[in-house]
Amino acid sequence: MSIKVLIADDQDIVRTGLTMLLNAQPGIEVVGAATDGRQAVSLARQLRPDVCLFDIRMPLMDGIEATRQLAGPDVADPLPIVVITTFDLDEYVHGALKAGARGFLLKDAGPALLAQAIHAAADGDALIAPSVTVRLLAAFANSPSGPSAQPVEPLTAREEQVLLAVAHGRTNSEIAAELYISPSTVKTHLTSLMRKLGARNRVELAMWAHETDRF
Numbered sequence: 001m002s003i004k005v006l007i008a009d010d011q012d013i014v015r016t017g018l019t020m021l022l023n024a025q026p027g028i029e030v031v032g033a034a035t036d037g038r039q040a041v042s043l044a045r046q047l048r049p050d051v052c053l054f055d056i057r058m059p060l061m062d063g064i065e066a067t068r069q070l071a072g073p074d075v076a077d078p079l080p081i082v083v084i085t086t087f088d089l090d091e092y093v094h095g096a097l098k099a100g101a102r103g104f105l106l107k108d109a110g111p112a113l114l115a116q117a118i119h120a121a122a123d124g125d126a127l128i129a130p131s132v133t134v135r136l137l138a139a140f141a142n143s144p145s146g147p148s149a150q151p152v153e154p155l156t157a158r159e160e161q162v163l164l165a166v167a168h169g170r171t172n173s174e175i176a177a178e179l180y181i182s183p184s185t186v187k188t189h190l191t192s193l194m195r196k197l198g199a200r201n202r203v204e205l206a207m208w209a210h211e212t213d214r215f
Contacts, residue, residue: 008040037061071100080121167209
């Protein structure tokens with residue numbers, strides 16, 4: 001079964017390029033393309049793709065609001081959304097992550113990283129562009145978002161290790177290899193971390209780690 005992807009970007013050349021790149025990847029199929037955020041939300045609700053790939057700056061409705069409407073805290077059945085942008089727009093990326101996006105990529109990401117992000121999002125994981133993970137999240141560690149919530153239960157030493165690895169942009173398989181544990185054990189720790197920290201995904205775990213100076 002192919003992963004069905006919806007693309008949203010207001011530039012024709014970007015939509016065409018992303019469509020060609022993704023359709024050339026095994027197991028990925030672009031099922032729709034939107035030219036603005038409002039159309040993206042409408043198509044997403046109609047098509048129910050496996051993953052949405054949204055630009056942030058779009059007319060009528062930006063990618064952040066589109067993400068909030070499709071994956072925000074009040075959405076009963078959120079869609080996996082990856083935002084794609086340039087590093088110059090970090091503040092918008094931060095807003096998109098807060099709105100419920102599972103991760104982000106830079107627009108110069110190659111086909112392999114793009115496909116990896118799509119597969120990760122479809123599997124309930126998230127991928128943050130490795131080259132900017134620490135720099136971007138650290139830039140917002142002191143943002144005026146209010147004090148970070150304390151864990152409902154203390155974190156174990158192993159959970160702290162997993163949390164740190166997530167904050168550095170490691171994938172589940174990389175964490176498993178670094179800590180000499182199985183991928184299923186990594187998922188168990190992630191589930192526990194999300195419960196204790198009230199996070200919906202690994203992106204929010206990474207943001208919490210930075211906001212609480214876990215580095």
